[in-house]
Amino acid sequence: MSNLISKSIKPKSTDLPVTAAEVKTDLRVDYPLTDTQIENYIRSSIQRIQNLTCLVLVPSEVTTIYKQYGCGDQVSLGYANDIKPDTLEGTDGTLIGAGEQWYLQTTEQLVTLKYDAGYETLPDWARQAIILDVAWRLEHYGDDETKQYSPEMMALIEPFKAYIPI
Numbered sequence: 001m002s003n004l005i006s007k008s009i010k011p012k013s014t015d016l017p018v019t020a021a022e023v024k025t026d027l028r029v030d031y032p033l034t035d036t037q038i039e040n041y042i043r044s045s046i047q048r049i050q051n052l053t054c055l056v057l058v059p060s061e062v063t064t065i066y067k068q069y070g071c072g073d074q075v076s077l078g079y080a081n082d083i084k085p086d087t088l089e090g091t092d093g094t095l096i097g098a099g100e101q102w103y104l105q106t107t108e109q110l111v112t113l114k115y116d117a118g119y120e121t122l123p124d125w126a127r128q129a130i131i132l133d134v135a136w137r138l139e140h141y142g143d144d145e146t147k148q149y150s151p152e153m154m155a156l157i158e159p160f161k162a163y164i165p166i
Helices: 020-027 035-053 124-139 151-160
Strands: 002-011 060-068 074-078 094-097 102-105 110-117
Touching (some): 020 035, 020 124, 035 151
Antiparallel strands (some): 002 060, 060 110, 074 102, 094 102
16 A cells, blocks of 8 residues: 655646636636736646646646555556656656556655656646636635636536545
8 A cells, every 4th residue: 555645746848738818818808917817827727627637737747755555565656647657767666557547566665756747738628627717716806716616617627537535
């Protein structure tokens, strides 16, 4: 049995997959709002969606630390279908899996892994989810609703949400 102790996601570029101009056009924003404000909402929305889906949306370098408990020899990497196996470094273990459930076969107790993840081209569902989340937050700016999630965005990402067993 293994537990994820830490996960760090460092985007490889500062370019956003959705631009402020696209959001303004799509949402028909006609009031004064700076591109910087919208870009901050986009970054925040990307983070929120990544947290809900456990997917890395933009090309990034991911560093994870796993602690192995018991006498097993497999570290579960979870449903990390965004791992690019040829970029995996940091262990002498063997990566097992294809596309969905990944395991690392190793006898190490503490495993630090680095790998590249993320979509080169953002899928349409993710692009739309970002825009829906930005729209929700603009609409509910200043009230407690901004701490919640857009129901439309949640419905859109439902097939991609990660359900982590406790």
